[in-house]
Amino acid sequence: MSRAQAESVIKNIIREIAQECANKGQAVSETLVAFMVKAVVLDPDNEFNVDRTLTKDDVQKLIMLCVDRLLDSQSPSLDTVKMQVYFDMNYTSRADFLEEHRRVLDQRLHPVVREITDSRARTRDELEGLYRRIVSCVLLRSGLGSPTDIAVVREATAALQSVFPQTELGTFMSLTKRDKERQLNELTLIATGIRLFNRECGKGGEGIDDLPAILSEAVPATTHNVQTEIQNTTKLAFTYTALVEDVVTNKKSLEGLSLNLMKEALINTRQHEAFLSILLNDVIGCAQQVEALESQFAARMEALKTQCSPKLLFLQHKFM
Numbered sequence: 001m002s003r004a005q006a007e008s009v010i011k012n013i014i015r016e017i018a019q020e021c022a023n024k025g026q027a028v029s030e031t032l033v034a035f036m037v038k039a040v041v042l043d044p045d046n047e048f049n050v051d052r053t054l055t056k057d058d059v060q061k062l063i064m065l066c067v068d069r070l071l072d073s074q075s076p077s078l079d080t081v082k083m084q085v086y087f088d089m090n091y092t093s094r095a096d097f098l099e100e101h102r103r104v105l106d107q108r109l110h111p112v113v114r115e116i117t118d119s120r121a122r123t124r125d126e127l128e129g130l131y132r133r134i135v136s137c138v139l140l141r142s143g144l145g146s147p148t149d150i151a152v153v154r155e156a157t158a159a160l161q162s163v164f165p166q167t168e169l170g171t172f173m174s175l176t177k178r179d180k181e182r183q184l185n186e187l188t189l190i191a192t193g194i195r196l197f198n199r200e201c202g203k204g205g206e207g208i209d210d211l212p213a214i215l216s217e218a219v220p221a222t223t224h225n226v227q228t229e230i231q232n233t234t235k236l237a238f239t240y241t242a243l244v245e246d247v248v249t250n251k252k253s254l255e256g257l258s259l260n261l262m263k264e265a266l267i268n269t270r271q272h273e274a275f276l277s278i279l280l281n282d283v284i285g286c287a288q289q290v291e292a293l294e295s296q297f298a299a300r301m302e303a304l305k306t307q308c309s310p311k312l313l314f315l316q317h318k319f320m
Helices: 003-023 030-042 056-070 076-090 094-117 124-142 150-161 166-173 177-200 211-250 259-307 315-319
Strands: none
Touching: 003 030, 003 056, 030 056, 030 076, 056 076, 076 259, 094 124, 094 177, 094 259, 124 150, 124 166, 124 177, 150 177, 166 177, 177 259, 211 259
């Protein structure tokens, strides 16, 4: 069987399992079903041979086992698979998260940027409208303040005018589309830098949240919450481990609970603990990154204060 045929068979099995669950009143995603199929096939107790093609009997057995597990609402094993699916589908690395954030931002700004780069403004009113759109684009891309807040718009306009006065629109419009986009990005960085510098000097910063202060509270609180959850989960895992060892070693009964159920609960708890540990490591990494960025920002602000004269520092405020 070719790879394409094998994938087609697996997809059909997944759809059939999902449909069977739906017929019995339980809606399940195909992603969850796929995880369950993999778990069932790889479980040695089910005696599937992964090195040969599944027979019709194998397929029916696989479907039956998967449906039974997916419909068992009291199963720790099912809860473990759901946890794995959710984590796999929703959790991502910091780098991937930032990349996705930039992609979404660019996608949302695309109509705004296109309206600017495609503009053929000629009259005074049209040019003023184009300039206002550029200011809005700068604000939206920076994420520092709302383009509907008059005070924020006034400050952003002043910052932009200090490096890109409206008289430069003619030159801007003569550029190629790509060069216009590049200049919009550069203007965003410069105007945002001016606003941040003014805020640092106590001369502006309308609509800019104090992120360092917010993070100084949020990061330790998050770290504490995750650590507490890990401690509670670890204690529960120790309890399950002790019970399982007691049953196996001393041949004791669990009064209505099966040994397999206890083992599944232990696995579920350890999986939860593992995912929490990943979260904690990432939170700690974020805290370190925040500290490094704050140090870099402070150093750059001090360097600017040293290099720039007071007259130049707040040049853009003459436009306000």
